[in-house]
Amino acid sequence: MAMIVVEVMLKPEILDPQGQAVASALPRLGFTFAQSVRQGKRFEIEVVGEPTAEQLAEVEKAAHTLLSNPVIENFVVKVEK
């Protein structure tokens, strides 16, 4: 079973207060590695067999229409085993 994954992130210029809150919580727990944090969404879509080019094009369309809001978000579509 293959999986089509859609990852949605706020565009870089859009303020991400959730990511900022995570970034400020990390050092309080002793994690000092983070310069900044941005938070996004991940959709895991199961399909039967290997995803076809046609399916991927459909997912791309769905990502543009429903899964993301192109006004404030970018997305990437990828296939995972």
Added chain:
Amino acid sequence: MRIGVVTFPGSLDDRSALRAIELAGGVAVPLFHGENDLKEVQAVVLPGGFSYGDYLRCGAISRFSPIMESIILAAEHGFPVLGICNGFQILCESHLLPGALTRNADLHFICADQKVSVENTNTPWTRGYAQGQEIVIPIKNGEGSFQCSDETLKELEDEGRVVLRYVGKNPNGSRNLIAGISNKRGNVVGVMPHPEQAIENLTGPSEDGLMFFSSILKELVG
């Protein structure tokens, strides 16, 4: 004059909106998200609340409901639509209005009486106000920060399409203190604050919101 209010699963302020329409002297008509029948209403209010639990993004799923198909089509031909709070979010997701509403800058859900100024009285929903009039109506939302591209912002400002602007401190990080906007034609208006919660002194901070509903009724009577 018949004005509809759509109930989505998770709508919260539909009854308040129906009540405001009646108090202003109109006939309030409940509409349902799952039907595409506008029941001969002459204008529609999309009320506040948490339609579809705000799943995915606020308003993102409601936008594809049968009633919205009818409303989007009608709105493109000049039919008056007012979106309040979640209704504003639905209008943005429907692309009837530009921009998007995102998480409040401080991450808090804000519930407060808010002073706003009416900056565009050239819409059927705001014609009864004086230009620049300051009014006090409640805000109550977690995702009320208005965001858009620089280009859209310039267009909104240059064309005078900012309908409401927050007065004083920016409550949520909205660009240019924007609390409400209209489409190019002016028939579609979205506002984050709740005029339907400020229609009488007994239940609200003021009666300042009633004019939204009186304005549209006056407009429809012609």
